Amino acid sequence: MDEQPRLMHSHGVGMAGHPGLAQHMQDGTAGTDGEGRKQDIGDILQQIMTITDQSLDEAQARKHALNCHRMKPALFNVLCEIKEKTVLSIRGAQEEEPPDPQLMRLDNMLLAEGVAGPEKGGGSAAAAAAAAATGGIGADNSAEHSDYRAKLSQIRQIYHTELEKYEQACNEFTTHVMNLLREQSRTRPISPKEIERMVSIIHRKFSSIQMQLKQSTCEAVMILRSRFLDARRKRRNFNKQATEILNEYFYSHLSNPYPSEEAKEELAKKCSITVSQVSNWFGNKRIRYKKNIGKFQEEANMYAARTAVSATSVSAHGSQANSPSTPNSADRRTR
DNA sequence: TTCCATGATTGCCC
DNA sequence: GGGCAATCATGGAA
Numbered sequence: 001m002d003e004q005p006r007l008m009h010s011h012g013v014g015m016a017g018h019p020g021l022a023q024h025m026q027d028g029t030a031g032t033d034g035e036g037r038k039q040d041i042g043d044i045l046q047q048i049m050t051i052t053d054q055s056l057d058e059a060q061a062r063k064h065a066l067n068c069h070r071m072k073p074a075l076f077n078v079l080c081e082i083k084e085k086t087v088l089s090i091r092g093a094q095e096e097e098p099p100d101p102q103l104m105r106l107d108n109m110l111l112a113e114g115v116a117g118p119e120k121g122g123g124s125a126a127a128a129a130a131a132a133a134t135g136g137i138g139a140d141n142s143a144e145h146s147d148y149r150a151k152l153s154q155i156r157q158i159y160h161t162e163l164e165k166y167e168q169a170c171n172e173f174t175t176h177v178m179n180l181l182r183e184q185s186r187t188r189p190i191s192p193k194e195i196e197r198m199v200s201i202i203h204r205k206f207s208s209i210q211m212q213l214k215q216s217t218c219e220a221v222m223i224l225r226s227r228f229l230d231a232r233r234k235r236r237n238f239n240k241q242a243t244e245i246l247n248e249y250f251y252s253h254l255s256n257p258y259p260s261e262e263a264k265e266e267l268a269k270k271c272s273i274t275v276s277q278v279s280n281w282f283g284n285k286r287i288r289y290k291k292n293i294g295k296f297q298e299e300a301n302m303y304a305a306r307t308a309v310s311a312t313s314v315s316a317h318g319s320q321a322n323s324p325s326t327p328n329s330a331d332r333r334t335r
Numbered sequence: 336t337t338c339c340a341t342g343a344t345t346g347c348c349c
Numbered sequence: 350g351g352g353c354a355a356t357c358a359t360g361g362a363a
Contacts, residue, residue, distance in 0.1 A: 235342050235359045243341095258352085279351085280343060287354065288341090 040071045063187055079189030103207070106214040113221050115156045152221070159217045166213065170206040174199055238281070242271035246281050250289075251303035257286055 047062055054062060066072060110116035181195045238246070249267060250257050259267060264278045271278070289296050 237341065237360065277342080281341090283352065283354095284342070286352085291354095 040069070044069055044071055044075055067186055076185075076189055080191040080194070083189055083194070084191065100211070103211050103214070106211065106218055109218050109221075110159070110214060113218075114152070115159055115217060115221060155217060155220050159213065162213050163210065166206060166210055170203065173206075174202050177202060238271065238273060238277075242273060245270050246278070246285070247299070247303055248307065250282065250285050251300050252307045254300065257282060257289075 044066060047066060052059075107116065177198060178195055181190050181198060184190055185195070237243075245267060249259065249263070253259070259278070259282060261275075264275045264282075268275045268278045273281075
């Protein structure tokens with residue numbers, strides 16, 4: 001046994017101190033059998049070192065012979081062990097990475113926008129939020145909304161197609177590499193653990209490509225969203241009918257032009273606008289009326305007359321052309 | 336192009 | 350949180 005280190009070093013492969021092979025060599029071996037196995041290892045190493053000097057056919061034959069050699073599994077284990085303790089241990093330290101926060105952000109955003117995950121009923125949270133915030137204006141709004149949804153759905157479709165492609169390519173490549181490494185592990189010291197590690201390296205590479213896809217998808221959604229919001233931000237006058245309905249309510253409740261939530265909802269429905277738009281309209285109207293009652297007097301009279309005609313109780317809407325009371329008035333307290 | 340009307344936003348108050 | 354007041358920004362008529 002004291003010859004072993006010298007023997008190993010003489011072939012340029014330092015194996016001293018590796019219990020695997022030593023153990024294998026010692027198992028049930030003593031005396032001449034141990035010597036014989038040392039010789040075997042020496043032979044194998046010699047053959048491996050000279051294999052590149054031979055012709056292809058000779059090398060193939062030699063490879064086959066080496067594969068069948070009785071000491072091959074032991075040598076394989078030791079070489080794997082050496083590899084494990086050197087190069088792979090360095091790599092191993094780099095593998096334990098926390099989940100990428102950037103990737104998490106992208107995932108969350110794609111999920112929130114309805115691009116990733118289950119498809120939300122034909123639209124996205126963004127579209128709904130944008131519509132709620134800026135208000136709908138009848139058919140125009142629906143048209144723009146559906147346009148937004150269509151574009152978002154297009155982005156979603158492209159994203160999923162690309163993602164599928166990447167996953168397929170990743171799986172194909174992984175299988176290919178695994179087969180290659182398994183094949184090579186017959187002649188090279190490649191342990192299952194190393195194959196596993198290689199698979200995770202491949203997956204990391206592919207996930208970085210996926211991240212680029214996610215990033216560009218997010219950018220596309222942001223551009224679409226900003227365009228949509230910009231379009232919605234453009235002020236549009238309410239249609240004539242909506243203005244009439246709002247004015248009618250305002251002048252017929254001039255003593256207390258503060259519609260309740262229910263009334264606002266009703267008006268919003270009638271005018272095909274949002275409740276917040278109704279609130280804005282009444283806020284603006286109250287102020288502008290108060291600032292210039294004279295200017296609005298004619299309008300007030302017109303609506304008062306109209307209401308008087310249509311209403312069954314004319315007296316209820318008699319002389320109401322007063323300045324709007326403040327929200328602190330008694331009427332408001334009842335709301 | 337200008338000017339007014341008007342819907343939306345913002346900051347403050349209660 | 351709702352309302353007021355000031356202001357912004359845009360539509361549309363002249």
